[in-house]
Amino acid sequence: MGREAAYDAIVIGGGHNGLTTAAYLARAGRNVLVLERRHLVGGSTVTEEVFPGFKFSVLSYVVSLLRPEIIRELELPRHGLEILPLESTFTPLPNGDQLTRWADHDQTRREIYRHSPLDADAYDRFGQLMYRMALAVKPILSMVPPDPTSLSRKDLRGLLSLGKHFRDLGEADFFMLYKLMTMSSADFLDEWFETDPLKATMSASGIIGTFLGPRSPGTAYVQLHHYMGEIDGAFRAWGFARGGTGAVADSIASAARELGVTIRNDTAVEQVIVRGGRAVGVALEGGEEVRAPTVISGLDPRRTFLHLVDEGDLPPDFVQSIRRYRSVGSSGKVNLALGELPNFTSLPGDGDHLRGAISISPSQDYLERAYDDAKYGEFSRHPYMDVIIPSLIDPGMAPPGKHVMSCFVQYAPYKLNGGWNDERREAFGDAVIDTLSEYAPNLKSAIIHRQVVTPQDMEDEFGLTGGNIFHGELSLQQLFFLRPAPRWANYRTPIRDFYLCGSGAHPGGGICGGPGRLAALEILKGGAR
Amino acid sequence: MPGTPLHERTSALCRASNWRRWGGFLAAGSYDLYHDREYWAIRNAAGLIDVSPLYKYLIRGPDAVRFLDRLVTRNVRKCAVGRVMYTPWCDGDGKVIDDGTLARLDEGVFRLTSADPSLLWFHDNAAGMDVSFEDVSERTAALALQGPNARKILQALTSADMDGLRFFGVMDVDLAGIPVSVSRTGYTGDLGYEVWVDAAQAIPLWDALMESGRSYGIVPTGLMALDMARIEAGLVLVTVDYVPTHQALLESQKSTPLELGLAWTVDLDKEHFVGRDALARQAETGPEWRLRGLEIDWVSLEQAYGSAGLPPMVPSSAWRTSVPVYGGRGQVGYATSGCWSPLLKKYIALAHLEGTAGVLGTSLEMEVTVEHQRLRAAATVVETPFFDPPRKRG
Numbered sequence: 001m002g003r004e005a006a007y008d009a010i011v012i013g014g015g016h017n018g019l020t021t022a023a024y025l026a027r028a029g030r031n032v033l034v035l036e037r038r039h040l041v042g043g044s045t046v047t048e049e050v051f052p053g054f055k056f057s058v059l060s061y062v063v064s065l066l067r068p069e070i071i072r073e074l075e076l077p078r079h080g081l082e083i084l085p086l087e088s089t090f091t092p093l094p095n096g097d098q099l100t101r102w103a104d105h106d107q108t109r110r111e112i113y114r115h116s117p118l119d120a121d122a123y124d125r126f127g128q129l130m131y132r133m134a135l136a137v138k139p140i141l142s143m144v145p146p147d148p149t150s151l152s153r154k155d156l157r158g159l160l161s162l163g164k165h166f167r168d169l170g171e172a173d174f175f176m177l178y179k180l181m182t183m184s185s186a187d188f189l190d191e192w193f194e195t196d197p198l199k200a201t202m203s204a205s206g207i208i209g210t211f212l213g214p215r216s217p218g219t220a221y222v223q224l225h226h227y228m229g230e231i232d233g234a235f236r237a238w239g240f241a242r243g244g245t246g247a248v249a250d251s252i253a254s255a256a257r258e259l260g261v262t263i264r265n266d267t268a269v270e271q272v273i274v275r276g277g278r279a280v281g282v283a284l285e286g287g288e289e290v291r292a293p294t295v296i297s298g299l300d301p302r303r304t305f306l307h308l309v310d311e312g313d314l315p316p317d318f319v320q321s322i323r324r325y326r327s328v329g330s331s332g333k334v335n336l337a338l339g340e341l342p343n344f345t346s347l348p349g350d351g352d353h354l355r356g357a358i359s360i361s362p363s364q365d366y367l368e369r370a371y372d373d374a375k376y377g378e379f380s381r382h383p384y385m386d387v388i389i390p391s392l393i394d395p396g397m398a399p400p401g402k403h404v405m406s407c408f409v410q411y412a413p414y415k416l417n418g419g420w421n422d423e424r425r426e427a428f429g430d431a432v433i434d435t436l437s438e439y440a441p442n443l444k445s446a447i448i449h450r451q452v453v454t455p456q457d458m459e460d461e462f463g464l465t466g467g468n469i470f471h472g473e474l475s476l477q478q479l480f481f482l483r484p485a486p487r488w489a490n491y492r493t494p495i496r497d498f499y500l501c502g503s504g505a506h507p508g509g510g511i512c513g514g515p516g517r518l519a520a521l522e523i524l525k526g527g528a529r
Numbered sequence: 530m531p532g533t534p535l536h537e538r539t540s541a542l543c544r545a546s547n548w549r550r551w552g553g554f555l556a557a558g559s560y561d562l563y564h565d566r567e568y569w570a571i572r573n574a575a576g577l578i579d580v581s582p583l584y585k586y587l588i589r590g591p592d593a594v595r596f597l598d599r600l601v602t603r604n605v606r607k608c609a610v611g612r613v614m615y616t617p618w619c620d621g622d623g624k625v626i627d628d629g630t631l632a633r634l635d636e637g638v639f640r641l642t643s644a645d646p647s648l649l650w651f652h653d654n655a656a657g658m659d660v661s662f663e664d665v666s667e668r669t670a671a672l673a674l675q676g677p678n679a680r681k682i683l684q685a686l687t688s689a690d691m692d693g694l695r696f697f698g699v700m701d702v703d704l705a706g707i708p709v710s711v712s713r714t715g716y717t718g719d720l721g722y723e724v725w726v727d728a729a730q731a732i733p734l735w736d737a738l739m740e741s742g743r744s745y746g747i748v749p750t751g752l753m754a755l756d757m758a759r760i761e762a763g764l765v766l767v768t769v770d771y772v773p774t775h776q777a778l779l780e781s782q783k784s785t786p787l788e789l790g791l792a793w794t795v796d797l798d799k800e801h802f803v804g805r806d807a808l809a810r811q812a813e814t815g816p817e818w819r820l821r822g823l824e825i826d827w828v829s830l831e832q833a834y835g836s837a838g839l840p841p842m843v844p845s846s847a848w849r850t851s852v853p854v855y856g857g858r859g860q861v862g863y864a865t866s867g868c869w870s871p872l873l874k875k876y877i878a879l880a881h882l883e884g885t886a887g888v889l890g891t892s893l894e895m896e897v898t899v900e901h902q903r904l905r906a907a908a909t910v911v912e913t914p915f916f917d918p919p920r921k922r923g
Binding site for chain 1: 552775
């Protein structure tokens with residue numbers, strides 16, 4: 001017998017979900033092999049020293065959604081996971097004013113009150129509402145979506161518990177949840193607040209990673225998705241992994257290795273081998289074949305089903321569903337190595353406002369205009385940005401006295417007019433720096449090195465189809481029992497013994513791990529759908 | 530965390546550096562290392578308490594009465610100019626949002642205090658009414674002067690007749706030449722006043738009161754002493770003795786005024802106010818829960834401690850944790866705050882009690898922790914206030 005026969009399961013892709021699935025399978029006694037194309041694990045959850053001495057969380061950059069049960073069950077703190085708090089959100093404004101929400105409730109209230117006394121009251125009540133909504137939706141994050149059209153006992157049981165859960169919500173909250181599910185985040189927030197920068201900064205979490213604007217229906221739900229993250233039991237807490245997001249993947253990889261998982265880097269999978277409707281192994285680039293009775297893909301649904309397997313092995317309607325699955329990137333990333341801290345005109349000097357998120361979202365119109373550019377194939381001339389300065393939170397990210405700055409930028413459409421090339425990438429980078437410099441004029445001179453990542457780069461280097469950071473948009477038509485396709489939301493696929501465990505499965509994207517864990521638990525149950 | 534307009538004075542006096550957070554401001558928990566003297570000042574001389582962190586709103590306009598009558602449970606039409614009403618206000622289900630004092634300063638001018646910010650709730654309930662709201666919380670400082678000597682201290686500073694200011698009355702006077710609004714109100718159940726002053730004049734007022742009070746034993750007093758006094762007075766504290774509806778996560782955490790022992794504040798004869806229908810229904814059936822006074826039996830407490838070989842110990846300050854209360858059939862409620870009353874020489878508590886457990890005179894048990902063991906001490910359901918001296922109204 002060769003080495004390949006030794007494996008019970010092969011996981012394609014060493015992203016945080018693939019690693020999670022591998023760790024859970026190994027925890028149940030399975031012998032698991034993880035195959036990672038790149039030289040390091042993590043997928044989109046990586047820290048790389050792109051410029052000597054400066055560590056960049058190249059793509060994903062903050063942590064909140066990571067399921068607490070994974071942290072607990074895989075003992076991630078023992079494997080090096082440390083999540084440091086990101087306490088504030090600072091929104092500098094073009095008129096020289098600013099709006100900052102702090103970790104402290106009273107301080108935040110005072111600040112919002114300065115902009116609108118009514119909004120200060122509304123903010124508390126809104127927070128209360130979102131807390132209840134997150135509580136309402138939270139169980140869904142940890143459940144395998146039941147198929148509402150199925151009459152199987154398992155699905156019925158799932159639907160019943162879900163029905164009971166929503167009935168227990170109470171009338172008012174149920175109707176509110178319905179509104180959240182259907183409205184645009186801008187409309188939803190307009191019902192509550194009058195301060196434009198506050199609404200804009202809050203609605204920004206409704207557009208992150210989507211090819212939608214704040215006035216597009218469905219974005220209110222995405223906003224809720226970002227409220228559901230919890231750290232130590234506190235909802236809507238965002239944190240920064242010490243060492244960058246790569247540390248999250250590294251801690252899961254460390255747990256997996258300890259549990260006996262084999263991880264092979266620099267190993268790209270060419271194809272899944274299907275025999276008689278069953279997955280039996282993978283063929284690697286270069287011709288090597290590895291066999292195992294279970295194959296799991298941590299790649300996105302389109303890459304998984306349209307590239308890794310022969311379409312002929314899949315039912316045509318399923319192939320159609322996957323082709324229709326929206327996975328169009330809308331965001332880019334600009335990572336900067338800085339010689340000094342940015343100095344914001346509206347709140348000069350070093351200060352606590354630099355230790356949290358810095359949001360370039362002065363108004364809802366600003367965000368919608370940024371979207372307008374993207375709708376017609378251009379990157380936003382004045383983009384929305386979510387900026388953090390990791391070196392202020394974890395000094396190890398940059399040489400002493402120097403800094404790294406992570407800018408999540410939206411919009412950068414995957415389908416750029418004329419296509420992306422080096423020149424366009426740099427032009428996009430310039431638009432980002434120019435925009436930020438309007439608020440922090442010293443930025444340009446502070447830059448030592450910059451890394452610009454476009455949606456095209458995300459696809460080419462990180463394998464994200466369309467450069468979509470969530471493995472497919474978090475819009476209602478492809479969430480829960482529709483993720484990634486109707487009837488196949490239970491991590492199984494039309495090919496027996498072939499499973500999906502990435503962010504394209506329920507509950508979706510972000511550094512969450514939910515798909516990876518739930519996939520593993522389903523695999524361990526075994527059997528067909 | 531900012532201080533109140535009096536911070537310059539209070540911080541210089543606060544030897545204990547015992548600061549608490551109140552409504553987004555620093556407030557002295559106690560000035561001295563030991564708060565006993567402050568407590569006794571309230572009952573024996575006069576305590577001067579900075580209550581500036583209270584939220585304060587001026588409500589004005591031709592429809593002010595109509596608006597307030599809709600908002601609060603009491604009948605505002607019965608509130609004459611120069612009078613003050615203590616009142617809760619409720620949501621549509623009759624659950625208490627907050628409580629405070631409503632002072633009628635003029636025909637169409639009221640000042641309402643609240644523990645939580647209330648501007649949005651006012652706006653929500655003022656549709657179509659000619660009424661305006663002004664948040665004067667930061668502009669207005671407030672000093673409570675509480676204790677048997679309070680009247681004398683004020684009288685020494687003004688030619689106005691302080692005897693003329695009856696219990697729950699309010700009037701404008703000059704104190705040491707500083708124009709203020711004085712109400713015969715407080716949170717101690719004692720003879721006492723609250724003085725409302727422009728923030729810019731707060732420090733001169735403090736100095737004048739301290740100077741005048743020197744002959745009468747005035748003591749700057751913090752929240753720890755105030756907490757004991759208000760428990761003795763049987764006065765509920767929002768977020769401690771009840772969860773305001775806007776902060777509640779569960780239906781069961783909310784309370785109606787009837788459940789809080791505030792039935793006397795609910796005027797069901799009013800045609801309409803927010804929560805009226807729900808409260809009318811509850812008034813018919815009677816509330817299932819009731820906030821009551823508990824008096825913990827000394828002999829039983831002595832036995833509980835005795836079982837561990839210790840003499841009985843009583844809390845040195847008021848506590849604010851939920852403590853289980855038991856009846857014959859298991860847990861029948863929970864106490865939300867309590868203290869040893871040095872004045873009454875009784876261990877007292879405020880407790881939410883279910884059904885018949887809330888009947889006056891009922892014998893119950895309250896949990897006491899003795900040497901890490903959870904034991905029980907006998908307790909009796911009693912009328913509040915625990916302490917109600919004639920001078921309060923006299």
